[in-house]
Amino acid sequence: MTLQAFFYFFNVADILGIRELKNISWVLLSSFAVIVMAIVYVLPTVIPDTWPHKKINLGLDLQGGMHLVLEVDTDKAVESTLERISHEIRGDLKKEHIRHRGINLLKNLRLSIKINADNLDKFTGFMNSDYRDLRFLSKSVSNDLCTVFLALPEAEVKEIKKMAVDQAVETIRSRIDEFGVSEPDIRIQGENRILVQLPGIKKTERAKDLIGKTALLEFKLVDETHDLDAALKGTPPPGSQILYQFIENPDTGQVVKKPFLIKKRTALTGATLTDARLQIDPQYNEPYVSIKFDKKGTRDFSRVTGANLKKRLAIVLDNKVYSAPVIQDKITGGEARITGNFTTDEAHDLAIILRAGALPAPVRILEERTVGPSLGTDSINNGILAMYVGGIFVLLFMLIYYKGAGLVADFALVLNIILIAAGLAAFQATLTLPGIAGIVLTIGMAVDANVIVFERIKEELSIGRTPRGAMDAGYNSAALTILDANVTTLIAAFVLFQFGAGPVKGFAVTLGIGVVASLFTSLIVTRQIFDYFLKNRSVKTLSI
Amino acid sequence: MQLIKYDSNINFIGKRKIAFFLSVAFMVVSMASLVIHGGPKYGIDFAGGTLIQVKFMAKTSMDGIKGGLATIGLGKSTVQVFGDPKENEYLIRADALDTATEGLSLKVKKAVELSTGNDADIRRVEMVGPKVGSDLREKALFSMFFALLFIAIYISGRFEMKWLLSLGMAAALLSALFFVWKICIFFNFENSIPVLICVALIGTLVFFWFLKLKYAMGAIAAIIHDVVITVGIFSVLELDFTLSIIAALLTIIGYSLNDTIIVFDRIRENLRKHQNNSLEKNINKSINETLNRTILTSFTTLVVVVSLFVIGGSIIHDFAFAMIIGIFVGTYSSIFVASPILLVWDLFEKQV
Numbered sequence: 001m002t003l004q005a006f007f008y009f010f011n012v013a014d015i016l017g018i019r020e021l022k023n024i025s026w027v028l029l030s031s032f033a034v035i036v037m038a039i040v041y042v043l044p045t046v047i048p049d050t051w052p053h054k055k056i057n058l059g060l061d062l063q064g065g066m067h068l069v070l071e072v073d074t075d076k077a078v079e080s081t082l083e084r085i086s087h088e089i090r091g092d093l094k095k096e097h098i099r100h101r102g103i104n105l106l107k108n109l110r111l112s113i114k115i116n117a118d119n120l121d122k123f124t125g126f127m128n129s130d131y132r133d134l135r136f137l138s139k140s141v142s143n144d145l146c147t148v149f150l151a152l153p154e155a156e157v158k159e160i161k162k163m164a165v166d167q168a169v170e171t172i173r174s175r176i177d178e179f180g181v182s183e184p185d186i187r188i189q190g191e192n193r194i195l196v197q198l199p200g201i202k203k204t205e206r207a208k209d210l211i212g213k214t215a216l217l218e219f220k221l222v223d224e225t226h227d228l229d230a231a232l233k234g235t236p237p238p239g240s241q242i243l244y245q246f247i248e249n250p251d252t253g254q255v256v257k258k259p260f261l262i263k264k265r266t267a268l269t270g271a272t273l274t275d276a277r278l279q280i281d282p283q284y285n286e287p288y289v290s291i292k293f294d295k296k297g298t299r300d301f302s303r304v305t306g307a308n309l310k311k312r313l314a315i316v317l318d319n320k321v322y323s324a325p326v327i328q329d330k331i332t333g334g335e336a337r338i339t340g341n342f343t344t345d346e347a348h349d350l351a352i353i354l355r356a357g358a359l360p361a362p363v364r365i366l367e368e369r370t371v372g373p374s375l376g377t378d379s380i381n382n383g384i385l386a387m388y389v390g391g392i393f394v395l396l397f398m399l400i401y402y403k404g405a406g407l408v409a410d411f412a413l414v415l416n417i418i419l420i421a422a423g424l425a426a427f428q429a430t431l432t433l434p435g436i437a438g439i440v441l442t443i444g445m446a447v448d449a450n451v452i453v454f455e456r457i458k459e460e461l462s463i464g465r466t467p468r469g470a471m472d473a474g475y476n477s478a479a480l481t482i483l484d485a486n487v488t489t490l491i492a493a494f495v496l497f498q499f500g501a502g503p504v505k506g507f508a509v510t511l512g513i514g515v516v517a518s519l520f521t522s523l524i525v526t527r528q529i530f531d532y533f534l535k536n537r538s539v540k541t542l543s544i
Numbered sequence: 545m546q547l548i549k550y551d552s553n554i555n556f557i558g559k560r561k562i563a564f565f566l567s568v569a570f571m572v573v574s575m576a577s578l579v580i581h582g583g584p585k586y587g588i589d590f591a592g593g594t595l596i597q598v599k600f601m602a603k604t605s606m607d608g609i610k611g612g613l614a615t616i617g618l619g620k621s622t623v624q625v626f627g628d629p630k631e632n633e634y635l636i637r638a639d640a641l642d643t644a645t646e647g648l649s650l651k652v653k654k655a656v657e658l659s660t661g662n663d664a665d666i667r668r669v670e671m672v673g674p675k676v677g678s679d680l681r682e683k684a685l686f687s688m689f690f691a692l693l694f695i696a697i698y699i700s701g702r703f704e705m706k707w708l709l710s711l712g713m714a715a716a717l718l719s720a721l722f723f724v725w726k727i728c729i730f731f732n733f734e735n736s737i738p739v740l741i742c743v744a745l746i747g748t749l750v751f752f753w754f755l756k757l758k759y760a761m762g763a764i765a766a767i768i769h770d771v772v773i774t775v776g777i778f779s780v781l782e783l784d785f786t787l788s789i790i791a792a793l794l795t796i797i798g799y800s801l802n803d804t805i806i807v808f809d810r811i812r813e814n815l816r817k818h819q820n821n822s823l824e825k826n827i828n829k830s831i832n833e834t835l836n837r838t839i840l841t842s843f844t845t846l847v848v849v850v851s852l853f854v855i856g857g858s859i860i861h862d863f864a865f866a867m868i869i870g871i872f873v874g875t876y877s878s879i880f881v882a883s884p885i886l887l888v889w890d891l892f893e894k895q896v
Contacts, residue, residue, distance in 0.1 A: 061859075386852045441845070481805070485805045
């Protein structure tokens with residue numbers, strides 16, 4: 001509601017009789033309706049399984065769980081697209097018999113192609129017909145060598161980045177679904193961040209591994225023509241790289257790094273997997289992951305194994321070697337196994353990850369907040385206890401200080417808390433620990449509106465007005481003041497909601513609902529109660 | 545029952561000079577502490593880093609925990625008792641380790657269990673990367689600024705009927721801020737946001753001065769006073785500045801303003817009713833008339849916040865503490881900061 005509309009509402013309310021209450025019925029009726037609705041919405045939280053089945057959601061800090069913010073390295077996705085394109089160009093140039101002197105992928109997501117100057121016309125002609133989408137950046141000529149710089153068009157880069165994030169969300173979602181978490185919340189935040197909330201999860205470390213692994217599965221041949229030791233001392237030969245296998249000693253927990261000299265060229269990737277399962281090797285009682293390829297994968301796998309008999313084929317996951325068995329036979333069945341000293345849990349999780357597929361780009365954990373279930377329960381108990389103690393103190397105080405009128409204010413206060421709870425359930429907002437603090441705070445501040453009115457009424461009584469006159473004057477002159485004073489708190493709550501994250505947002509919501517609820521109870525509900533006694537029951541003195 | 549008689553006439557405004565020195569002294573101490581400490585002591589929300597809350601099943605020595613942490617390369621982390629010492633709960637704070645956090649909580653659990661010989665329960669892990677930390681810091685500052693700006697618009701609009709003027713002022717400020725911000729980005733000024741916000745705040749006050757928005761000026765000055773002192777006390781006591789403290793500060797802003805508006809409202813009413821009275825007399829009268837309400841509401845709010853502080857649990861502790869400070873300072877400032885500014889303004893205008 002805009003501010004103007006808000007005031008407009010109050011003007012309308014004036015006309016219709018909130019101020020004068022000549023016509024009690026509709027105000028009374030709608031108040032009753034609000035109260036009944038509030039009770040209906042609170043019921044499912046108090047008594048399980050009642051209509052309308054909208055319970056108050058507890059935040060992760062109260063029910064325990066994990067909150068992660070991941071960043072997708074979208075540049076990597078662009079980089080792999082460029083890499084693919086550079087491969088294509090290389091192949092096409094060969095086909096067209098255009099000689100080049102090197103195609104390189106530069107760090108700033110650009111391609112540089114070196115061409116002999118006398119070949120340039122042919123080359124540009126070819127590029128213009130076959131790779132028109134690429135953005136031509138610049139050209140530098142030195143002697144007879146010409147270097148051309150190319151990049152992907154902005155729009156396509158944007159599209160690739162967006163796709164990478166979307167796909168990452170989908171992949172992470174299917175991994176988590178298979179892992180078995182109830183009501184996970186996974187959503188894109190900003191441009192390249194993903195928010196993952198896993199309520200009630202206990203195996204947090206496993207879940208983190210499951211989400212964070214890129215899971216790029218590659219089969220690469222071991223370079224057996226060059227010497228590993230020489231490569232370790234100097235630089236690896238061109239076309240090969242050093243990758244490590246990590247072997248953990250189950251007794252001491254120490255990890256040993258075992259180096260391998262592995263060819264850079266990927267023989268086969270995990271993109272063609274159709275299935276991955278946890279299996280136990282009956283002979284050694286060791287868990288492993290069995291994988292199955294689809295038709296194309298099966299064909300490729302059989303070709304690779306057939307062409308490289310007696311050679312070692314390394315199974316590499318995220319640039320870590322898992323095993324490098326010697327190919328004994330041509331494998332035509334399209335099945336393979338990944339071994340690597342797994343525990344059953346690790347093998348189980350790896351199977352899930354492989355089934356869900358690789359992330360299009362690596363992700364990095366930017367923020368993690370994990371709350372154990374015991375802490376969550378403690379937080380709720382402490383928060384609610386503080387609410388009771390503070391609440392009872394305020395109720396007693398109002399009763400002692402304002403007597404009969406205090407009782408009315410107390411009723412309004414209790415109603416206020418019910419309204420906040422109902423609001424939380426109805427809007428499906430999340431109650432967090434700061435949210436409970438917000439409710440406690442509202443208890444203290446909600447009586448403010450009544451205090452303002454009551455003090456005004458007392459003032460009016462002291463200058464000799466009748467109870468009824470004093471009440472009317474009190475409410476009338478206090479209404480706008482109360483409204484002004486509360487709008488500022490609403491502004492603070494609104495800003496907090498816009499800028500705050502997680503738990504703080506929960507605080508903003510309860511504070512906001514609390515302010516609106518206290519306006520309703522103090523300006524409308526209590527007034528009707530007073531009116532009822534002063535008018536209908538003809539009470540002559542105000543107990544205030 | 546009645547706390548203060550209606551005809552009470554305590555001379556609050558007459559003591560404005562004492563109050564002025566008191567406020568200035570507090571603000572100077574706050575600022576000095578902030579300067580000495582190099583800004584607020586940021587918790588991991590804003591500074592980035594890793595925080596682990598561990599509960600031991602039996603009494604454990606701090607040295608034992610530190611020894612265990614040293615074995616896994618976390619020797620530099622700080623360990624502090626969290627909450628009631630009888631609960632054997634500790635907070636471990638380490639620098640942001642980014643990738644190294646993989647399996648960190650399990651490692652910590654094993655290491656401290658081994659070194660202390662007690663079973664440990666990892667109750668909470670929070671890791672905030674440096675990038676997120678600086679993002680949150682920026683967001684927090686912006687939220688404070690926007691809250692002040694919106695409130696300034698509202699007060700100028702409601703109290704002086706200058707909606708258009710205040711909206712225009714806000715728009716001018718915002719666009720100026722935006723351009724300066726863009727320029728800062730262009731020249732790659734790191735951490736330019738705090739400076740920007742300060743400039744914007746001063747700009748806001750100057751605007752108020754020239755546009756003669758005295759009510760807004762008084763209210764905003766009171767808010768700045770409250771926030772500076774609360775942040776200052778946190779800095780003096782070396783308490784962590786976290787996201788929930790930002791929430792507390794914004795609530796304090798709302799609360800303090802609530803108080804100020806109620807006094808201001810009464811001042812306007814009395815100015816209309818008693819036009820023969822001097823401004824000073826009317827302000828004093830208004831403060832006295834609203835004194836009952838001020839004390840009662842502050843008292844009930846204080847009661848609930850103290851109950852949060854005492855029994856609300858360790859996590860909410862600092863939030864409740866900030867609120868306790870805020871209630872005292874906020875109540876004080878609406879009487880001794882916001883209202884005197886109206887008078888001082890008036891005196892100044894008469895002199896000129």
